[in-house]
Amino acid sequence: MRDLIGSDNVLAAYAVQRRLTQARLLDGARVVGRKIGLTSPAVQAQLGVDQPDFGMLFDDMAHDDGAMIPFGSVLQPRVEAEIAFVLKDDLVEGELNNKRVRAAIDYGVAALEICGSRIRDWDISFGDTVADNASAGAYVLGGVRVRLDEVEPRDVEMTMSVNGEQVSTGSGAACLGDPVNALMWLARQARKLGEPLRSGQVVLSGALGPMFPIAPGAEVTATITGLGTVSCTFTEEEE
Numbered sequence: 001m002r003d004l005i006g007s008d009n010v011l012a013a014y015a016v017q018r019r020l021t022q023a024r025l026l027d028g029a030r031v032v033g034r035k036i037g038l039t040s041p042a043v044q045a046q047l048g049v050d051q052p053d054f055g056m057l058f059d060d061m062a063h064d065d066g067a068m069i070p071f072g073s074v075l076q077p078r079v080e081a082e083i084a085f086v087l088k089d090d091l092v093e094g095e096l097n098n099k100r101v102r103a104a105i106d107y108g109v110a111a112l113e114i115c116g117s118r119i120r121d122w123d124i125s126f127g128d129t130v131a132d133n134a135s136a137g138a139y140v141l142g143g144v145r146v147r148l149d150e151v152e153p154r155d156v157e158m159t160m161s162v163n164g165e166q167v168s169t170g171s172g173a174a175c176l177g178d179p180v181n182a183l184m185w186l187a188r189q190a191r192k193l194g195e196p197l198r199s200g201q202v203v204l205s206g207a208l209g210p211m212f213p214i215a216p217g218a219e220v221t222a223t224i225t226g227l228g229t230v231s232c233t234f235t236e237e238e239e
Helices: 010-026 041-047 098-104 126-131 179-192
Strands: 031-037 053-058 062-064 067-069 078-087 105-115 136-141 157-162 165-171 202-207 219-224 228-234
Touching: 010 053, 010 126, 031 179, 053 126, 053 136, 053 179, 062 067, 067 136, 078 157, 078 165, 078 179, 078 219, 098 105, 098 179, 105 179, 105 202, 105 219, 105 228, 136 202, 136 228, 179 202
Parallel strands: 031 202, 062 136, 067 228
Antiparallel strands: 031 053, 078 105, 078 202, 105 136, 157 165, 157 219, 219 228
């Protein structure tokens, strides 16, 4: 997309994303939430940007804990572990500060995001990934629902393994200093663009550590302190 809209034209990139979202909705898909990307300072520096991005989560992207996921369902899949928040209140009006956003969270769960890219070899710019729905592919939610009076998101520690080998570690503080900060940023951006966050929506708040490329047959498990584990397995063949 950078050849058409430039590598850092934020408004044009989100306009492309909205057109693709409209096409998905016309095909019968439902928006069930959002994903936040580029929450790591290291990744922001790599792409030459100073802000996160976001994409839409559709109903056909969701998988339960322990799911078997067709390997070919996501292009060039890479997996990362993060906290998913489920909202109990709309974030439409009033001041969207940390206190308000925290109060709108029903619970958090451990989550795996399967990122994908239409751009060959993941050679992406900021404009590319935003236009490509923030590289959203699929996601898996853990089965343990935890309220914020039971866990502090910025203090969690994460480990992720693939086929029993540890491939990623991180913490809540790696996600914009606090995953709730990422949700607050998203709430403000979503309202500014006329599509505010709503009760019942899922928000993937951003990676707690590096993403890892996935091969057919991979078994992925992440553990996040205070939130438990979440896992999935990819099929051996593309489907």
